[in-house]
Amino acid sequence: MKEVQEYLNNNKERFLEELLDFLRIPSVSADPAFNHDVAKTAEFVKDKLIAAGAENVEVCPTKGHPIVYGDKIIDPSLPTVLVYGHYDVQPPDPLDLWESGPFEPVIKKTETHPQGAIYARGACDDKGQAYMHIKAFEGMLATQNLPCNIKFMIEGEEEVGSYHLGDFCRANKERLACDVILVSDTSIIANDVPSITTGLRGLSYIEVEVTGANRDLHSGVYGGAVANPINVLSKMIASLHDENNHITIPGFYDDVEVVSKEERTAMNEAPFNLNHYKKDLDIDDIHGEKGFTTVERTSIRPTLDCNGIWGGYIGEGAKTVLPSKAFAKISMRLVPHQNSDKITALFQKHFESIAPDSVRVVVKPHHGGEAAVTPTNTPEYLAAHKAMEATFGKAPIPARSGGSIPIVALFEEVLEVKTVLMGFGLDSDAIHSPNERFGLFNYYKGIETIPYFYKYYAELKK
């Protein structure tokens, strides 16, 4: 291990430069305008896997964005780790809130990251975290210290719902055969409070369109007599939560996992300071489902949020228009046992049922994914635990995350393998937001920790 860590340490500067190059390619998977850049990014990943020593490296086409595969089988009798990550990123909007270009990475020191952080879209989610694995692999291989076989599967559609990953896994079951899937796409509680993610929420993402009249109207001539789709949509959205902030869709809570009192107590003992939380977000009050704490609301409870809304005149100045249409993007975070297809169907049925006759509603499901809970008594969990303990100097806390990585449930179903979620970001790293960043501490700590995972995993699997 000493030899590996020396190698990694001696190449830090280069590892950073390479990541910055990776971040400069705007691989926005949601917007077809970036298709060329997404393809270029896949080639970048391929080249870097080859340079690190991977074999059978291939940019595998799908019906959407390609998946990059590569492996290094050193001994079929050793355990095999499949590293999953994604090279696509969220759209950078709103652009005007970025302090520097989203695809022009800069390094700046902050209160949270006194050693500096890389500011760029994808720095943390997930280019930075995926690249840690390629560099740790390079170090282990270069120093002949790779104790497991390794496979890489780096996809380009995670931010749009991993549309084609399921088909790819089903078609490549043999090629992807492994003992465990290792993913760094989550966060730790703080740089001095390491944690391992043991739960993820599922997702149901929907777009709705409300149409009133067949054309935009003059609000003076028709206002007050013809349904205004913005007002109607607002009313429909408002009705999706009751006065206790419970979601009102019939059947929505039917399958929600009931978390034991013990787990809820343990969960609420993790370090959390409500005043710091409010100060960091600059809010006077929190807001959520009655009967649950902030930690619970963001982990074991399902939610419904509008992610976007638009309609009518949204330019400068005033326009007295009664618009024909209004739209919203609405997503629900789901918890274990809630099925995303079922929830999507419940939403659709309910949303259509509450529309007045004066409008027409179209509900268009975007994508979904299932929640997941990972056990803490498996060799892979223990290997991650020991690895983090070795590099952070303290035992990591098991923690449920509010985010969704639907592929965890997919891998369990299709590849029949458990996933370990050993992420190194921070919740405050503004992933999906302007000024996304990834601490240099976190990037290097990840690269340092990963070889320990392989070491302990190989030992525990013996």
Place this chain on the structure above:
Amino acid sequence: MKEVQEYLNNNKERFLEELLDFLRIPSVSADPAFNHDVAKTAEFVKDKLIAAGAENVEVCPTKGHPIVYGDKIIDPSLPTVLVYGHYDVQPPDPLDLWESGPFEPVIKKTETHPQGAIYARGACDDKGQAYMHIKAFEGMLATQNLPCNIKFMIEGEEEVGSYHLGDFCRANKERLACDVILVSDTSIIANDVPSITTGLRGLSYIEVEVTGANRDLHSGVYGGAVANPINVLSKMIASLHDENNHITIPGFYDDVEVVSKEERTAMNEAPFNLNHYKKDLDIDDIHGEKGFTTVERTSIRPTLDCNGIWGGYIGEGAKTVLPSKAFAKISMRLVPHQNSDKITALFQKHFESIAPDSVRVVVKPHHGGEAAVTPTNTPEYLAAHKAMEATFGKAPIPARSGGSIPIVALFEEVLEVKTVLMGFGLDSDAIHSPNERFGLFNYYKGIETIPYFYKYYAELKK
């Protein structure tokens, strides 16, 4: 009169070509990107007034867009008519719904306009209607048949609330002195049902901004625990109407004019076919305040409509963002006795009071204007009545309009003169909407009718 009408008839082709040139300049007053074009349009109006024979023509600067003035005083003892119109237009958005370019006028025949209509932004509102007056003036002057003095005041800020017109009128009281103000910026009920507008609604236009956290957040990490400004804004907007579609702002109805049973009965006897109305708009049901008919809802009752809403991710695909901000443009149409400043203040106070502690709200008043009712027993109303009767072959109906021309109240206050609203558009002409149009029948009928107004007005004022 025969001579005038012959002149007008002989120059129809040229009158149309000139209007099309006028329509080709994109004079969008709301958007600073068009400032240069707005200025160019003022110059166009100036040139055309000079060409028609007006004197003292001047592009008068204001702190916003300029006002074009011109006059022709033939005899100080004759009555003076001040023609008001506006050369600015509404923004053309949404552009993708236009069948032809908003500033590339084309002539097409339709069911409503079997003789053809000019499709362009501003065709009806108000370039087409304002230009009728310049051409009628040209005809009267060229044939030495102008029976009154005439003054023109064509402004460039009507669509953004006539911000600087009040100051201009106050500063130019002498120059604008007149006996009546003549405006064509309203509609007739149908091409075979002429009408004169006797009432206009006032307006209060407001923009609101709701802020949750200080940055866009990941909806998985923070969703369910931090207020979502889109959901909150939706709830706030929804609460502005009760289950009977009454507006819930305290004090909102306090000053609303109570219209007599007789007037309501007469109003509802005007031709109106609900099935045609629904079919034209392609809606299954109408929607409005309980206890009032469609005709009443769009004339004698105040309303509240969202004219625009936006927040979060509104691009292609999906983004799981919990946005920092959401916005809406909200306007209220007011009826006689409601004061727009008072209503704006009531809205602001109420909207701020219903915001939960988890968000911050900014309410920004845009502009307002007062409602107006014009008497039907004045020389100017009777002149308009007789003029329309002469050219349409039937008596026009007095009709209250749902729209707002706040300058009518302004003129009464500052210039102490009544306005007559003799418009020639149709409600179905899609003003403020894509594919705005103005019938050739209507354009030429306006040019034909205007000289009769001058004739009868001069006679009645003798």
